[in-house]
Amino acid sequence: MAIRYIQPVAPNSAEGLVTKVYGQIKKDFGAVAEPFTLHSPSPELLAGAWSACRESLLVGTVRRDVKEAVAATVSRINQCPYCVDAHTIMLNATSQRNSADAIIHQRGDQIRDPGVRSIVEWAAATRSPGARVLLSPPFSQKDAPEIIGTAVFFHYVNRMANVLLSETPLPSNHPWLKGFFKSMAGLFFSRAIHRSKPLGASLKLLPEHQLPADLAWANTSPNIAGAYACFAAEIDKAGRDSIPEDIRDCVVKHVQAWDGKDPGLGRHWVEEAMNGLDEESKDIGRLVLLTALAPYQVDANVVNAFVTHHINEDKKLLGALAWGSFTSARRMGTWLQLL
Numbered sequence: 001m002a003i004r005y006i007q008p009v010a011p012n013s014a015e016g017l018v019t020k021v022y023g024q025i026k027k028d029f030g031a032v033a034e035p036f037t038l039h040s041p042s043p044e045l046l047a048g049a050w051s052a053c054r055e056s057l058l059v060g061t062v063r064r065d066v067k068e069a070v071a072a073t074v075s076r077i078n079q080c081p082y083c084v085d086a087h088t089i090m091l092n093a094t095s096q097r098n099s100a101d102a103i104i105h106q107r108g109d110q111i112r113d114p115g116v117r118s119i120v121e122w123a124a125a126t127r128s129p130g131a132r133v134l135l136s137p138p139f140s141q142k143d144a145p146e147i148i149g150t151a152v153f154f155h156y157v158n159r160m161a162n163v164l165l166s167e168t169p170l171p172s173n174h175p176w177l178k179g180f181f182k183s184m185a186g187l188f189f190s191r192a193i194h195r196s197k198p199l200g201a202s203l204k205l206l207p208e209h210q211l212p213a214d215l216a217w218a219n220t221s222p223n224i225a226g227a228y229a230c231f232a233a234e235i236d237k238a239g240r241d242s243i244p245e246d247i248r249d250c251v252v253k254h255v256q257a258w259d260g261k262d263p264g265l266g267r268h269w270v271e272e273a274m275n276g277l278d279e280e281s282k283d284i285g286r287l288v289l290l291t292a293l294a295p296y297q298v299d300a301n302v303v304n305a306f307v308t309h310h311i312n313e314d315k316k317l318l319g320a321l322a323w324g325s326f327t328s329a330r331r332m333g334t335w336l337q338l339l
Helices: 016-028 043-058 064-077 081-093 097-104 114-124 144-164 175-194 201-205 213-218 222-242 245-256 268-273 279-293 300-307 314-336
Strands: none
Touching: 016 043, 016 201, 043 064, 043 144, 043 201, 043 222, 043 314, 064 081, 064 097, 064 114, 064 144, 081 097, 081 144, 081 175, 097 114, 114 144, 144 213, 144 222, 144 279, 144 314, 201 222, 213 222, 213 314, 222 245, 222 314, 245 279, 245 314, 268 279, 279 300, 279 314, 300 314
8 A cells, every 4th residue: 555745665675773663563563564664764753653652552461452442442533544444453353343343333332341341432532631531541550551652652643644544454445345354454463463572672772761741641651651752752853853943833832722623624723823924834834733633634735835845855744744743642641641
């Protein structure tokens, strides 16, 4: 499947850090999938994204099917069909077909496993600050970093996938064929899911960094805290390299005031936010703010307007998209932190 707008590094062309990351992904995830390879124009960003995903979703003491249910549900509320397909496949691979079908059809009350059913209710509320289930979540303080870390990562990667990927990782989007291909893919990934994976293996890919205060929900898990500290540092660097400071300040201001709801189909709110900026700044800011709050509105015109100021710079485009995506994802993480 083609990745839009950027040229990823193919596994057989990888070098250096990209080779190391791809090797871990293939071993621990089961395949070098597009949500990871789309980060490859920036090796450090690739390593950070992989580390945040691996240490939250793939390893730890919380059951994998519970965390896959979080991934699939967050992807559903973000209207990211690619990630819904990908992680209902993973639920099938954990023998949780009932949970996968219920999430797809928004019938959480039909999930037979009470633990999965309660976590799906929680994940579905992660864009609703102050929701009762967020104030009294169905997991312990000990399990919080794995579950919140999974939710935050998918709020991030759903935005990246909505802009850069197609609607499904499967060879066909036909309903009957999708069922067949999902079953086959579930069998393929089941071996990797059940393979033993040590905590913290991805932390060797990048230098250590200090965890930002707004990611304090990860503090009680050294491997997740280390992964998110590295990821945040690489995101911040990518943002500085691709987005002028005044635009970053503008986007942060609007994300801090955001209530988790979709802004709707119109773009008047974006134009109002960009008021007073010159045309180049508007083109950059429009892409970043839409990615953060309404990625379904990012189309070829928005991307091409950005690219005119960064010709042949896949790394700049990737950095802008990643910074916008993570700015809103980390904001949602502050709504999920246990008191």
